[in-house]
Amino acid sequence: MNYYNQIKEELINNEVYKKAKDYSKNRNDLSTYYNVGKILCEAGKHYGESIIKNYSRKLTIELNKNYSVTSLKYMRQFYLFQKSQPLVDQLSWSHYTILLPLKDVNKISYYINQIIKYNLSKRELINKIKNKEYERLDENTKNKLITQEKTEIKDFIKNPIILKNTYNLEKITEKYLKQIILEQLNTFLLELGEGFCYIRDEYKIKIGDRYNYIDLLLFNIKYNCYVVAELKVTELKKEHIGQIQTYMNYIDKHIKGVEHNKTIGIIVSAKDNKIILEYCSDPRIYETKFILS
Numbered sequence: 686m687n688y689y690n691q692i693k694e695e696l697i698n699n700e701v702y703k704k705a706k707d708y709s710k711n712r713n714d715l716s717t718y719y720n721v722g723k724i725l726c727e728a729g730k731h732y733g734e735s736i737i738k739n740y741s742r743k744l745t746i747e748l749n750k751n752y753s754v755t756s757l758k759y760m761r762q763f764y765l766f767q768k769s770q771p772l773v774d775q776l777s778w779s780h781y782t783i784l785l786p787l788k789d790v791n792k793i794s795y796y797i798n799q800i801i802k803y804n805l806s807k808r809e810l811i812n813k814i815k816n817k818e819y820e821r822l823d824e825n826t827k828n829k830l831i832t833q834e835k836t837e838i839k840d841f842i843k844n845p846i847i848l849k850n851t852y853n854l855e856k857i858t859e860k861y862l863k864q865i866i867l868e869q870l871n872t873f874l875l876e877l878g879e880g881f882c883y884i885r886d887e888y889k890i891k892i893g894d895r896y897n898y899i900d901l902l903l904f905n906i907k908y909n910c911y912v913v914a915e916l917k918v919t920e921l922k923k924e925h926i927g928q929i930q931t932y933m934n935y936i937d938k939h940i941k942g943v944e945h946n947k948t949i950g951i952i953v954s955a956k957d958n959k960i961i962l963e964y965c966s967d968p969r970i971y972e973t974k975f976i977l978s
Contacts, residue, residue: 722764841878
């Protein structure tokens with residue numbers, strides 16, 4: 686069987702198709718590279734790994750287009766990855782060339798879902814991978830994704846959360862921490878996970894005869910609940926737990942509607958240049974840490 690001619694024909698047909706039917710060229714790209722990957726697997730069984738280098742040289746010369754060894758290996762890897770899963774044509778081949786080097790199937794699947802959910806561009810995908818978003822998920826969350834178990838709001842809070850230290854400060858104050866978060870609000874909300882929306886900072890409430898101010902009041906539309914976020918630049922203390930519980934109870938009593946789920950809390954406290962959230966006994970209060978990079 687002439688594997689080379691099959692591969693050459695697939696690639697030539699794809700180039701012709703792209704010129705004639707631009708509107709669906711992405712799906713045809715993926716289909717072509719899947720077929721090429723399958724043929725390369727078969728050719729490798731008969732001729733060994735070195736056949737890819739040989740095919741790369743011949744295709745580049747005869748088709749006057751660079752089909753590098755790396756690109757052919759990506760096609761083979763794409764076939765091996767995709768043969769057990771339905772084709773996702775919302776992704777471009779550029780997306781796949783970024784994903785395939787990750788090798789971990791579960792990690793790739795996570796980022797594929799992120800691309801589909803948020804219509805990520807190539808650059809946005811690169812940033813997520815560079816910031817190790819998958820690695821910053823809890824191991825329990827990763828297992829839930831693999832087994833397709835139901836997830837909770839806490840599962841997708843990244844640990845640590847990463848924000849840029851726009852003020853280049855060695856020591857951070859609560860004022861500057863809040864300012865950094867507000868300046869990078871979209872990033873901060875996405876780092877918390879899905880469905881978080883900003884309501885207000887310094888949200889004023891009255892407890893007894895005194896006014897108190899919630900650092901950040903958020904709402905999560907996916908889990909249908911208010912979220913109280915408190916920022917601390919010292920190590921977590923037991924009074925911080927009592928404070929946020931009081932605020933959560935206030936929101937539940939005076940702000941939350943009957944249609945809403947119970948309010949949750951997020952406490953952020955600082956150690957050195959990292960902002961850390963310690964564990965506490967109240968299951969409604971979640972913890973993370975974040976780094977000012």
